[in-house]
Amino acid sequence: MTLASATVRSGRDGPPGKGAADRGAGTWFLVLPALIPILVLSVGPLLYGIALAFTDAQSGRTRATQWIGTLNFRDLLHDGLFWESFRIGLVWAVGVTVPQFVLALGLALLLNENLRMRWLARALAIIPWAMPEVVVGIMWRLVYNPDAGILNETIRDLGLGDGRDWLTGLATALPAVILVGVWSGMPQTTVALLAGLQNTPHELHEAAALDGAGAWRRFRTVTWPAIRPVALSITALNFIWNFNSFALVYVLTNGGPGGRTRLPMLFAYEEAFRYGQFGYAAAMGCVMVAVISVILAVYLAGRLRGGDDR
Amino acid sequence: MSMRTRRSVRAGQYVALLCYLIFLAFPFLWLISTAFKPAPELGSLHPTWIPQHPTLDNFRQAFDEQPLLRAAANSLIAALSAGLIAVLIATPMAYVMARHRTRLSTAATGWVVVSQAFPFVLLIIPLFLVLKNLHLINTLWGLVLVYVVWALPFALWMLVGYVRAVPRELEEAAAVDGAGRLRTLVSVTAPLLAPGIVATALFAFITAWNEFFFALVLLKTPEKQTLPVVLTHFLGAEGASDLGPLAAAAFLATLPSLVLFAVIQRRITGGMLAGAVKN
Numbered sequence A: 001m002t003l004a005s006a007t008v009r010s011g012r013d014g015p016p017g018k019g020a021a022d023r024g025a026g027t028w029f030l031v032l033p034a035l036i037p038i039l040v041l042s043v044g045p046l047l048y049g050i051a052l053a054f055t056d057a058q059s060g061r062t063r064a065t066q067w068i069g070t071l072n073f074r075d076l077l078h079d080g081l082f083w084e085s086f087r088i089g090l091v092w093a094v095g096v097t098v099p100q101f102v103l104a105l106g107l108a109l110l111l112n113e114n115l116r117m118r119w120l121a122r123a124l125a126i127i128p129w130a131m132p133e134v135v136v137g138i139m140w141r142l143v144y145n146p147d148a149g150i151l152n153e154t155i156r157d158l159g160l161g162d163g164r165d166w167l168t169g170l171a172t173a174l175p176a177v178i179l180v181g182v183w184s185g186m187p188q189t190t191v192a193l194l195a196g197l198q199n200t201p202h203e204l205h206e207a208a209a210l211d212g213a214g215a216w217r218r219f220r221t222v223t224w225p226a227i228r229p230v231a232l233s234i235t236a237l238n239f240i241w242n243f244n245s246f247a248l249v250y251v252l253t254n255g256g257p258g259g260r261t262r263l264p265m266l267f268a269y270e271e272a273f274r275y276g277q278f279g280y281a282a283a284m285g286c287v288m289v290a291v292i293s294v295i296l297a298v299y300l301a302g303r304l305r306g307g308d309d310r
Numbered sequence B: 001m002s003m004r005t006r007r008s009v010r011a012g013q014y015v016a017l018l019c020y021l022i023f024l025a026f027p028f029l030w031l032i033s034t035a036f037k038p039a040p041e042l043g044s045l046h047p048t049w050i051p052q053h054p055t056l057d058n059f060r061q062a063f064d065e066q067p068l069l070r071a072a073a074n075s076l077i078a079a080l081s082a083g084l085i086a087v088l089i090a091t092p093m094a095y096v097m098a099r100h101r102t103r104l105s106t107a108a109t110g111w112v113v114v115s116q117a118f119p120f121v122l123l124i125i126p127l128f129l130v131l132k133n134l135h136l137i138n139t140l141w142g143l144v145l146v147y148v149v150w151a152l153p154f155a156l157w158m159l160v161g162y163v164r165a166v167p168r169e170l171e172e173a174a175a176v177d178g179a180g181r182l183r184t185l186v187s188v189t190a191p192l193l194a195p196g197i198v199a200t201a202l203f204a205f206i207t208a209w210n211e212f213f214f215a216l217v218l219l220k221t222p223e224k225q226t227l228p229v230v231l232t233h234f235l236g237a238e239g240a241s242d243l244g245p246l247a248a249a250a251f252l253a254t255l256p257s258l259v260l261f262a263v264i265q266r267r268i269t270g271g272m273l274a275g276a277v278k279n
Helices: A025-052 A073-077 A082-110 A119-132 A135-146 A150-157 A172-199 A202-210 A215-243 A248-252 A264-273 A278-303 B003-035 B041-045 B055-066 B067-098 B103-114 B118-132 B140-165 B168-176 B181-210 B211-218 B227-233 B239-279
Strands: none
Touching: A025 A278, A025 B067, A025 B103, A025 B140, A073 A150, A073 A278, A082 A172, A082 A264, A082 A278, A082 B003, A119 A172, A119 B003, A119 B181, A119 B239, A135 A150, A135 A172, A135 A215, A135 A248, A135 B003, A135 B227, A135 B239, A172 A215, A172 A248, A172 A278, A172 B003, A202 A215, A202 B067, A202 B181, A215 A278, A248 B227, A264 A278, A264 B118, A264 B211, A278 B103, A278 B118, B003 B103, B003 B239, B055 B067, B067 B103, B067 B140, B067 B181, B067 B227, B067 B239, B103 B140, B118 B140, B140 B181, B140 B211, B168 B181, B181 B239, B227 B239
């Protein structure tokens, strides 16, 4: 579900329909096959999930589930481990999203030039994009492997020391998984930005160049304004996806060492499916949504108000 | 710009591109290299890029250790069904969303965006309970249900873009000729949409093939599990000797989605572009 909505913006531009008569029963006939599953298996469960956060639901219990009001949330407030994982989630999300954007922008700018190896870069960019996250995790475990991995061998070859056990070191685990996150999400971001770049009118570039604008000036005045909307939405979406990610880190470290890479989703998954605390885990999900929404709203409002983006 | 600066800028660009290529390729090359290495080389403290004595033993061992064929079949069934069902029900709805500006299509578009933002844990707990009541836990059909709904947002998004790319005038011409609504849809619009529908189905297939979280929660026994879940079983005992089979199995699991993705990549990016431009 990663790329298709990368450039999602509200799509309400469709021309108005031909008339009210045309939209009656026929329309419902067309819409219901998708609408029913959406309501029953997506919207419904989401509301149910939010409701569960206010209950003491547990897995495999015979006694009936009871409403307990905001007790889960009050417990969460004092759950230091949860907030620690929340903090790690934010560090991870920012740590992945920002370098990912910078690298992807660089690559998109390069691919927009008339370079000879463009096709190869496009072909290679498919690899991280099409790979199962589980395989990406396994692959990087092989790279990071302390003895048989290529990373430490390269470090030894370059005479930079003995290398180390990256994924199990307390200090190195989070940076190590962040690097994998950057690698795996870069292609989607690149393609989205490239799409924006290809909408930039070429004449503007040439005019600016004729006026003697340097590369940086041209980027600031011509390129950036053109790709800003795409850049904004892809960054926001990347941030959310990264904050909510699971499989990659589950395979790489499973939250270790000592919880240093335990993202909120890993925490909630364990709470729900190892300890069976459905209500409590649902409350975690609600808090995650709420905080992320607030952060995003502030970010988007700030960026939009920024106008010409200084 | 002088000739010389232009040339040095070009050179710099090529160096930068080369760095990107290395960064993108090296982990994958290492995976392949590891998959073909015999056990003694995997245990070596000085691993090499090229296997000294390449072997297929790791692949054989991988199939011996875990039910990979069974898992691949499960993945295939789940991903095929999800892809087919998703486009079958999404196409008509996408058509309505693209052509009619109703409150419904506004809400649907909003849902497409919002559904991207929810942490899956908020969805999976209630789904788990619902599927448990329907006795669909640990069945592929339960997983397919989840995958269909999960694939719908981006299927709708892609398809709406493809529908908008079909000129309205064609449909109007058919209407003038006296064709009914459904008739127009089937005989005029659908054929033009076909490549987009195929691309969307394949994309849904790939995402379902790669999916891990829902499969991990919903499938309990090894004979029901999909490929990504079975792959994680290789991680259990972490001796150096297990690296080879692990790499071999991981490499095999990637091939189908890599090949399919290479085939439809142009269409996917095209669909994204269409959506972005038409906005």
